[in-house]
Amino acid sequence: MGISSGDVISLSQARANLSELADQVKGGAEKIITKNGESYVAIIDSERLDYYHQLERERIHLLLIDDASKGLADVATGKVKDAQSTLAAIKRRRTAAG
Numbered sequence: 001m002g003i004s005s006g007d008v009i010s011l012s013q014a015r016a017n018l019s020e021l022a023d024q025v026k027g028g029a030e031k032i033i034t035k036n037g038e039s040y041v042a043i044i045d046s047e048r049l050d051y052y053h054q055l056e057r058e059r060i061h062l063l064l065i066d067d068a069s070k071g072l073a074d075v076a077t078g079k080v081k082d083a084q085s086t087l088a089a090i091k092r093r094r095t096a097a098g
């Protein structure tokens with residue numbers, strides 16, 4: 001669903017018509033509220049907001065799975081370093097730089 005020019009309203013209009021705006025949003029519209037001519041906030045249905053948050057969590061999970069898969073591929077091909085020696089090298093560099 002796209003945003004039309006009628007879905008962009010000023011903050012003063014939103015204050016005056018909040019109940020009507022809420023009914024429109026509950027009916028499926030999304031509203032962009034402007035302040036001083038610039039985008040300020042959006043009004044969307046709470047169920048849609050929950051859905052957007054669910055999508056973001058799923059995206060984060062997919063990114064984590066992708067990172068884990070790349071890590072496992074590195075292990076399988078031997079692209080790994082010993083943690084203790086790597087940490088020791090980092091500490092040596094920090095001591096030398098500090």
